[in-house]
């Protein structure tokens with residue numbers, strides 16, 4: 001349980017403010033995260049890490065000399081938005097290039113990927129190394145699909161030390177890739193974690209049982225086992241990790257025993273002792289290990305074991321000094337404070353003035369976003385519960401945060417003098433959705449709104465064919481960014497049938513309302529049918545078995561939203577008919 005907060009929705013934000021207040025000698029707050037408050041060298045690579053909040057010391061606690069230059073910090077367990085990552089990276093940039101590194105989760109991949117495109121377009125050379133250490137989440141021959149858990153630390157540490165040593169972006173990237181390739185983790189949970197404001201944990205492990213292969217966002221384990229003794233647990237974790245070791249592994253390993261939130265340090269040390277004994281019996285030397293809380297999952301009861309298989313250069317960078325709020329090693333020369341404000345760029349928005357007719361349509365767009373907000377609010381809890389089955393339980397809250405922000409931004413945009421066009425209203429809505437929702441669905445919905453806005457443009461009337469173009473732009477944006485295919489068990493499985501039905505209806509000469517209503521029925525049926533699919537993309541993929549028999553949350557929310565839009569436009573039409 002989390003007891004200390006004013007407003008649960010502001011928990012991550014408020015906690016980050018307090019973290020910065022307690023660590024000003026290390027970090028400064030910027031919009032979207034934290035950046036080092038101490039000097040860095042001109043031309044050094046800026047390692048920008050990040051992810052959702054709720055994992056302290058990951059990620060903000062790892063910002064400081066010898067480690068990360070900055071951290072983009074999302075909401076609880078939700079990716080930071082692309083705009084936040086972009087701003088944080090700009091504040092950290094020392095003109096030596098940026099390396100983005102984070103755990104492999106669909107939402108983070110989308111948002112960090114968009115930020116990377118934007119930074120590169122501005123001439124800030126940016127690369128990405130995604131951490132994939134969790135051996136429970138995919139087999140060895142698909143290691144690049146694995147999730148990132150406590151192995152974040154080894155990758156960040158080596159990359160951060162290499163950046164501090166003045167290595168080029170190519171070299172820092174190469175070392176980060178190698179460290180990730182040589183890092184393996186496996187976790188167990190004894191009970192789930194509870195989001196601030198929630199009454200119940202995201203999952204429970206039955207008494208006397210242990211879940212193997214948990215995620216760090218409250219995703220339940222892959223399989224359940226009777227609770228072992230400490231020696232049996234050590235044996236289980238060590239044997240699975242040794243069986244998964246990389247080619248060319250060598251005989252020196254960094255060992256991390258990581259507590260996930262509520263396992264006591266004494267218990268972690270007890271397990272560490274057993275683990276070290278087993279590793280030395282296997283002929284391995286343990287080098288500069290860590291035992292404590294390094295990547296947590298709120299108040300999850302659980303732990304993980306990580307091995308990093310060293311070679312000479314990785315050993316040097318793992319052992320190099322670091323001085324951050326939560327991770328200190330060796331002695332590094334103290335650095336002077338720097339002025340962060342000078343590195344933060346302001347953004348200006350240019351708005352076009354629409355004709356009164358175009359502004360009237362802009363107001364209708366505000367109404368449509370409001371209708372979407374209505375249906376998301378009604379189903380928020382159910383969507384969260386559906387996502388908790390095989391995901392992380394945040395689809396309801398994430399959609400709610402996104403649509404609240406989108407609806408408020410749409411309204412605000414339409415309130416400027418002279419009003420705003422459909423394109424302007426929907427762009428504002430999409431930007432706010434991406435920015436505030438976090439998560440995979442936030443990046444997808446935000447980007448898709450912006451694409452539909454561009455297709456609709458600033459006009460005084462729209463035909464059904466224009467609506468068809470907007471629907472096509474919306475769906476293309478989602479498939480281009482998310483790269484999911486039909487059958488992967490995502491929102492694409494209810495969206496593509498919707499698009500096809502809508503386009504067929506429009507081609508047959510039907511009105512927008514009739515086309516929407518018909519396509520929404522198709523979409524809702526397709527969403528229900530995703531229950532029979534196995535997830536191949538997104539956070540639910542490692543828990544494919546648990547997901548069978550339940551529909552995909554993103555497919556369901558899409559069906560509900562288009563159904564509501566059909567009803568909304570039909571009502572609008574009836575009202576304007578009555579007025580006429």
Ligand code: ADP
Nearest residue numbers: 107395398439440441482484490491538553554
């Ligand atoms: P997160 O997965 O980051 O927790 P949400 O819970 O808000 O984000 O959204 C989950 C939904 O996102 C899934 O149910 C699925 O429909 C959708 N999704 C995940 N990955 C993709 C993708 N690559 N393309 C399209 N939709 C996706």
Ligand code: MG
Nearest residue numbers: 391392394395
């Ligand atoms: Mg989710």
